Every structure is written in structure tokens, then in C-alpha cells.
Amino acid sequence: MAQVRPMRADARRNYERLLEVAAEAFAEHGENASLDDIAKRAGVGSGTLYRHFPTRQALLEAAYVERIEALGDRADALAERLPPGEALAEWLYELCVASIQVRGMKSLLGKAVTDGTSVPLTTCGAVVKGAVTRLVSAAQTEGTLRTDLSPVDLLRLAHGVATASELADGEGREIRRYLALLTEGLRP
Amino acid sequence: MAQVRPMRADARRNYERLLEVAAEAFAEHGENASLDDIAKRAGVGSGTLYRHFPTRQALLEAAYVERIEALGDRADALAERLPPGEALAEWLYELCVASIQVRGMKSLLGKAVTDGTSVPLTTCGAVVKGAVTRLVSAAQTEGTLRTDLSPVDLLRLAHGVATASELADGEGREIRRYLALLTEGLRP
DNA sequence: ACCTGAACACCGTTCAAGT
């Protein structure tokens, strides 16, 4: 890995300001929030936004990286407290909740598990895949999870559950119910 | 119901031409195909498109109504040939396939099952809901389907399975696998 | 090295004028 040269002071200020504003904007208007508007609200030329974040995905990812990493840590916390099968189920639940409540996060996580094998792995993809992989292998070893499922299968299925729940009421009151059905099917 | 006055000849021609072109355009570019482009390709002013189809959803629905009705008929055909539980499973499979293969159809079906109780029921929503309701009550009577699920739950869950499968490979090779997991959970 | 903002291309939607 090449050592990253520190950013010039004004560049760094802009970078951080953009992230703040972007997080607000995505929360408010969803994943299609106007990029131009984000630049303006950050007091920055639109070119500057593109310099730092060449694509919408890049900005979305940067804005939510902390939250995603929190989900990664959460997996380990649950693994310590609960038996593997329950830890996995609870983590999937929290993943679904985040997918629905944090606007724009669902599409971000979705892109992270699409079969673009050639695409370089995104940070958030790596974090989430790492977390679910640990939970899945523990549950499979324990014998409470079918062995013909990959970690990525579970991420995709959780995404599907989140989508179904979102259709139900736009919030996520049905996540538990729909996830319970899936969990039934996941048993060996 | 008020009797619909027949359209003027040129209006009718435009209407049909728009539908043809729209179906092609949606198939080619997905649900966000340019409306302006559709109007142009149909040899019609953009205002005319809006006169006939005030929203994108309206156009999408009109373009796919036949296909949706075919799905409705298919439900009855399956109900005659198969035991209720199997008929339901197979129909959900075909619904998922259509959702993925016919671009734009997934979002159309999704909107049809969102909890917009106040929104007037769309034609395609009515057709699909009718079909699944018949299959569901037969299966529940037979005893092969949990009774704490509504027909709309199943439509939403199928939508979720289609979404998950689409993430897997963009085509739908995983539909059978993912749907099988769901079917396990659906048993009483 | 980084930023700015005008310029370009594109899109959805409306509406006055035309037939």
C-alpha cells in the first residue's frame, strides 16, 4: 500500500464538510439527493465534489462508512453474548433495520453483494462480508445453519427481507415476521 | 362505470403507437427509459404522451397489462393441474422470473403491493392480488400453508426473493434456491 | 495542487398556439 500523502488543509476541510452535508442530504432526500445541491450546501464548487468523490456510490459509501463499521463490530459483540444461530439471526435483523431506516444504505449494501466479481471490493462490502462470514461459519459449525449457504447468500436474502418489509409499511415493522419465516427455512 | 367514449381515430393511433414503443423502450433501457425519447420514437409530441399517460407508472402499467393478466390466468391453470401448495409455489416462481426478466416489471409489481391503502388500486395490482388470493386460500384450506400469512405478504416476500436473486446474478438463476428456503418457512 | 463556476447535454413537465 502506498503511503497516502496528507491533504492540503483546505482540501481536507472541504472533504469533511462534504461528508457531513452528504450524510444529511441522503438522510433527507434518499440516495438520489442532488449532488449539485450537496456541493452548494457545503459551500464548494461542483468540480470539487467530483474530485473527491468521482461517483455517487463513492460519496454514499464514504458518508456511511462509520455506520457500516459499527455494524461490523456489532457482529462480534453479538457473537460473544449469544449462541451462534441466535447471533446470526439478531445481526441480520439489525442489518435489515439499518437498511430501511438509513436512507440510501439499502442500495449501498445491495451494490456490495451484487455479483460484480471483477469490480474492486468496496470498503463497506468488505466489512459486511467479513462480519457475516464469521457469524455464518460459527452457526454452521454449531449445526444450526444449513451448510449449502454462503455468507453472501445470507446478505442477499437479508436484503430481500428488507425490501419486502419496506413494501409493507415503508418503515420496517414487518422485519421480525418476515425474517422469522426465512430463519425457519435456514435450519438444516 | 361510465361508458368510455371511443377515442378519435388519431388519438387511438397515437395511444397504441405509444404503448408499442414504450414496451420496447422499457425492455431496452429499464423502467427509467426517457419519456421524451418514447414520445419522439412514437412520432408524437411530448404533451401527447402526458395526455394519455399522466405518470410514468401509468405508462408502465399500460405497457405491461397484458403480461400481467397472463400471469393471472396462469394462476388458474396451475390451480387446476397441481395440488394447492405446489400451485402456489410454482406461481410464485413464475412471478419472480417475470419480475426479473421483464425490465421495469419488478418496480411496477412492487408499487402494487406497497401499503398505500388510500391510493386507488391499480389494474395490475388488482389482477395479481386476485390471483394470489385464490392460490393462498386453497393452500391454507388444504393445510400446506401457514394461516398467519396474507396474500399480500406472499407477494411482498416473492418480491424480496426476486430482489435477492437479482443481486446474485442479474438474471435469476438463484430463484429456485432462494424460493425453496422461503417455502420451507411457509409450512405450518 | 486544488478550487471555482460557467458551459454543455440531457430530462420531465407545462402550456399557448394550432388544427
Added chain:
DNA sequence: ACCTGAACACCGTTCAAGT
């Protein structure tokens, strides 16, 4: 009664000029 297409507002993206 219906159609046309210019006009408007908006957005993403690029790039020459500026510091």
C-alpha cells in the same frame, strides 16, 4: 378535442481559468 413543440426548471459532468 386533440396535438405540437417551444419554454422552463432542474440535474450530472466536464474543463478552462484562477489561486
